[in-house]
Amino acid sequence: xxxxxxxxxxxxxxxxxxxxxxxxxxxxxxxxxxxxxxxxxxxxxxxxxxxxxxxxxxxxxxxxxxxxxxxxxxxxxxxxxxxxxxxxxxxxxxxxxxxxxxxxxxxxxxxxxxxxxxxxxxxxxxxxxxxxxxxxxxxxxxxxxxxxxxxxxxxxxxxxxxxxxxxxxxxxxxxxxxxxxxxxxxxxxxxxxxxxxxxxxxxxxxxxxxxxxxxxxxxxxxxxxxxxxxxxxxxxxxxxxxxxxxxxxxxxxxxxxxxxxxxxxxxxxxxxxxxxxxxxxxxxxxxxxxxxxxxxxxxxxxxxxxxxxxxxxxxxxxxxxxxxxxxxxxxxxxxxxxxxxxxxxxxxxxxxxxxxxxxxxxxxxxxxxxxxxxxxxxxxxxxxxxxxxxxxxxxxxxxxxxxxxxxxxxxxxxxxxxxxxxxxxxxxxxxxxxxxxxxxxxxxxxxxxxxxxxxxxxxxxxxxxxxxxxxxxxxxxxxxxxxxxxxxxxxxxxxxxxxxxxxxxxxxxxxxxxxxxxxxxxxxxxxxxxxxxxxxxxxxxxxxxxxxxxxxxxxxxxxxxxxxxxxxxxxxxxxxxxxxxxxxxxxxxxx
Numbered sequence: 018x019x020x021x022x023x024x025x026x027x028x029x030x031x032x033x034x035x036x037x038x039x040x041x042x043x044x045x046x047x048x049x050x051x052x053x054x055x056x057x058x059x060x061x062x063x064x065x066x067x068x069x070x071x072x073x074x075x076x077x078x079x080x081x082x083x084x085x086x087x088x089x090x091x092x093x094x095x096x097x098x099x100x101x102x103x104x105x106x107x108x109x110x111x112x113x114x115x116x117x118x119x120x121x122x123x124x125x126x127x128x129x130x131x132x133x134x135x136x137x138x139x140x141x142x143x144x145x146x147x148x149x150x151x152x153x154x155x156x157x158x159x160x161x162x163x164x165x166x167x168x169x170x171x172x173x174x175x176x177x178x179x180x181x182x183x184x185x186x187x188x189x190x191x192x193x194x195x196x197x198x199x200x201x202x203x204x205x206x207x208x209x210x211x212x213x214x215x216x217x218x219x220x221x222x223x224x225x226x227x228x229x230x231x232x233x234x235x236x237x238x239x240x241x242x243x244x245x246x247x248x249x250x251x252x253x254x255x256x257x258x259x260x261x262x263x264x265x266x267x268x269x270x271x272x273x274x275x276x277x278x279x280x281x282x283x284x285x286x287x288x289x290x291x292x293x294x295x296x297x298x299x300x301x302x303x304x305x306x307x308x309x310x311x312x313x314x315x316x317x318x319x320x321x322x323x324x325x326x327x328x329x330x331x332x333x334x335x336x337x338x339x340x341x342x343x344x345x346x347x348x349x350x351x352x353x354x355x356x357x358x359x360x361x362x363x364x365x366x367x368x369x370x371x372x373x374x375x376x377x378x379x380x381x382x383x384x385x386x387x388x389x390x391x392x393x394x395x396x397x398x399x400x401x402x403x404x405x406x407x408x409x410x411x412x413x414x415x416x417x418x419x420x421x422x423x424x425x426x427x428x429x430x431x432x433x434x435x436x437x438x439x440x441x442x443x444x445x446x447x448x449x450x451x452x453x454x455x456x457x458x459x460x461x462x463x464x465x466x467x468x469x470x471x472x473x474x475x476x477x478x479x480x481x482x483x484x485x486x487x488x489x490x491x492x493x494x495x496x497x498x499x500x501x502x503x504x505x506x507x508x509x510x511x512x513x514x515x516x517x518x519x520x521x522x523x524x525x526x527x528x529x530x531x532x533x534x535x536x537x538x539x540x541x542x543x544x545x546x547x548x549x550x551x552x553x554x555x556x557x558x559x560x561x562x563x564x565x566x567x568x569x570x571x572x573x574x575x576x577x578x579x580x581x582x583x584x585x586x587x588x589x590x591x592x593x594x595x596x597x598x599x600x601x602x603x604x605x606x607x608x
Contacts, residue, residue, distance in 0.1 A: 018086070019163065019274070021076065022267045024069050024142075024156040025380070026052050031261055032384060034293045036316040037067045045146070054153040056095075056146035062153060065102070065141025067315040068261075068380040070322070071158045073101065074329035075376050077136025080276030083162030084129040087112075087142060092121050093151030095144050101131055103138040104326040111140070115147065121154065139325050139379075141318075164273040170345070171248040172205040172265075173239025175232050176256035180214055183207055183256040187222050193262040194221040199269050206242055207256075208235040228605050230463055231359030236341060237601040244348055244598065252345040253364075259384040260284070260343070267378050268345050281346035281373035283339025285382040287315075290529070290548050292384060298328060299377045302336040302365050302407055304416070304424055321379070328377050336414070338368030339375050342383045346373055353596035356410075357604070359464040361396060362403020369411055370596065389532045390547055394443035394478055395471045401428050401447040409585045410592050418581035422574055429570055433563055434510040435537045436556040439478045441566050443471050448573050454584060455591035462604055480552040487555045488544050491523045496539050505538040512563045517541055521558075 026047060027033045035047060043060030047053075054062055064070070076082050087099055099112040112126040128140065144153060172190065176183040187207055194200030205222045207214060210229040218224060227238045236253050243251045250272055252265075268282045285298040293316045297308035309331065310324045331337060341364040353370040355363045368375065404424050408414045425448050432441035450457050450467070461467055495501050511517035523542040530536040531545050541558040577584075594600055 018159040018161055019270065020157045020159050021081070021270055021274075022071065022158050022380070023263055024064060025261055025263050026054075028261060031259055032287075032292050034316065037293060038069060039064055039066060040318075043146075052155070056093075056144075056151045056153070057149050058146055060146045060151075062144040062146075063141070063318070064143065064156075065100070065139070065318055065322070067321045068263075069142070070325070070379060071140040072325050072329065072379050073131055073140050074136050074138055074325070075378060076271065076274075078277075078329065078332065079271065079274075079280050079376060081160075081162070081271060081274035082136075083160050084127070085131055086128055086159050087126045087140075087156060088159060089124050089126070089142075089144075089156040090121065090154040091116075091124070091144075091152060092118050092154075093146065094118075094148040095146050095151045097124065097126060098143045098145070099126055099128060100141045100143065101138055102141055102322055106137075121152075125159075139322055160274070162274055166249075167202050168249045168269070168273050169247065170203045170250045170252060170269055170272070171239065171243035171246070172203065172252045172254055173208060173236055173243065174205065174254050174256050174258075175208045175210060175235025175239065176214060177209075177229060177231075177235075178211040178213055179256050183209075183214055184216055186254075186256060186258055187216050189262065190265075191219055191222045193265065197266070199266065203265070203269065204246075204248070206239050208238050210235050228463070230357065230604060231363075232341065233355040233358050233360065233363040234462070234601070234605055236363070237355050238605045240348075240351070240354060241598060241602060241605070244351075248348060250345060250347050252343070253341040254344075255342040255383065255385070257385075258342060259289075260382065261380070264343065264381045264383075267381055268343075271376070271378060272345060272347075277374055278347060279350055279372060279374040281339065281344070281350075281375045282381065283375050283377055284343025285377060286340060286342055287382055287384050288387040289384055290387045295324070296385075296388070297340065298324060298382075299331060299375065300338055300340065300365075301331075301334055302338055302369065302414075304408070304420070305404065305427070306365065325379055332374050332376055336369065337375050338365045340364050341367075342385060343381065344368075346371070353593070354598055354601050356406070356592070356596050357458050357462045358403055358406075359399065359462070361399035362407065365403060366407055366410070369407060369414065387528060387548060390480075390528055392532060394437075394440045394475045395468065397428065397432070397440050398443040398447040398467070398471050401425065401444050402451055404428070405448075405451050406588065409588050412589075415585070418578050421581070422577055425570075425574070425577075429566075430509070431534055433512065433566065434505075434534050436510075436541075436543060436558050437478055438556075438559060438562040438566060439475050442474055445566065445569055445573060446470065448570075448577070452573070452577060452580060452584060454587045455595060458595065477554060477556065479554060480547060481554055483546070483551055483553050486544060486546075486553040487542075488525060488546075488553070489523055489542075490525055493520050493522055494539055496522055496524075497535065501539045502535065509563075510534075510537055511539075511541060511558060512560055518558060 040063040045056035045060035295313040521541040546553040
């Protein structure tokens with residue numbers, strides 16, 4: 018039998034939101050010392066949670082199932098019930114029986130008759146204690162299916178000057194792969210763009226010094242090494258990835274048993290601010306990046322199941338992509354290497370360019386710092402380039418000159434309305450750079466000059482200690498009602514109104530609203546504070562800067578509309594060369 022996934026419990030260094038792993042109704046508790054659940058008579062343990070339900074729809078769609086069983090390690094007398102939850106139908110009980118173990122033992126429940134309902138829904142385990150000393154040590158879902166060949170998986174981690182984070186990740190990986198049987202099929206490469214990592218090469222972890230060409234260059238180098246060494250699959254992963262090692266196991270087994278040669282796995286992402294809240298579980302690109310299931314409360318079983326039901330139908334969705342904080346794919350399906358974006362947009366473009374069927378698996382997730390807190394003039398310079406080029410590079414994504422220009426306006430307007438004039442200036446620079454054509458990306462593949470340029474124009478829009486920040490609020494007009502919001506939308510948040518600085522509000526805005534426009538409506542001064550409320554910055558309305566930037570935008574917009582077709586065709590002609598293995602083999606070597 019091959020284990021598909023293990024039951025896992027909270028891990029202090031990763032996540033301690035217990036309801037993401039289990040729920041107990043009645044007298045019972047979790048022992049972190051031996052990773053077990055103890056229950057008294059009548060207590061009900063529910064394992065139909067984000068980390069521990071089994072998504073039979075996705076494993077079945079990928080052709081990864083033969084028989085199916087669930088094994089439980091336990092002591093005591095208890096009722097074991099296993100349910101198949103079906104979308105828009107009554108749920109079915111696949112197994113229910115009373116079991117008694119006087120010592121730690123394993124019980125196997127055959128679930129192969131799930132096929133009565135086809136590959137639908139999810140499977141959830143429930144255990145009711147019928148005595149005072151029931152102890153649950155763990156469990157696993159298993160199948161008798163064997164892979165035709167065991168995949169050879171390369172894990173590629175790109176890092177730049179983050180020595181401690183990547184050393185911790187490499188150490189955790191090495192310990193896991195050394196101890197686990199699947200480790201014989203997996204090798205991790207740390208692509209060191211900063212040439213500063215001090216990790217000794219080992220059986221499962223190797224360091225590759227690389228020219229700093231950002232994430233695109235680092236992951237391209239990892240892909241080159243994997244291809245040259247004959248790996249069948251590659252997993253791109255962040256250097257500071259915080260995740261359970263079960264991520265690696267579930268992903269590997271999914272790829273090993275899948276009969277779909279295009280099968281790829283995109284890990285979800287949860288930000289560290291609220292570890293119960295989904296940030297992204299797969300995403301769709303259509304003019305903007307649209308994270309799927311953002312905001313889902315993963316403590317709620319119904320919300321988790323609804324997300325699993327819906328995500329099972331989005332594998333072939335147009336514009337579907339996976340973020341490179343955790344993205345595994347078959348090398349055989351790679352027709353295009355990354356485009357030289359440096360960072361931001363490279364992962365979206367890679368998925369759009371290559372014919373993957375992208376699956377998400379519950380519990381395969383990385384915990385990351387809040388993306389909103391990382392936003393800066395530089396990141397939004399980079400974001401805009403990617404958004405424009407995705408639509409220009411691919412025929413199936415082409416939306417024409419005016420709608421593509423609308424993307425620029427969307428980015429630019431958001432910055433102006435939030436008084437982020439430095440960001441708006443960076444975005445105009447980004448727009449102008451895109452209009453320079455593919456030669457710009459060739460000549461600026463390391464982004465050294467542009468990073469300096471954007472840094473030089475960033476005078477105020479960066480986090481500072483709160484002792485240096487102006488923190489004051491005033492409320493002179495009604496805030497955030499329908500009338501105020503409508504007026505502010507039509508006047509670009511007061512930029513088109515007279516004497517607005519005298520009668521509009523001042524707001525202090527928390528980090529979770531930083532990237533939104535509506536919290537700024539009706540204000541002429543905005544102070545943003547981070548999650549710890551120890552850093553912040555203040556921006557103020559300036560009509561002079563607004564009209565100066567707007568005039569520059571109009572000039573670039575007219576030029577873009579006239580040049581669109583020629584520019585689009587130039588990018589499409591250059592794209593195969595700039596996303597080839599040969600291009601990156603030459604680019605990643607020091608010059």
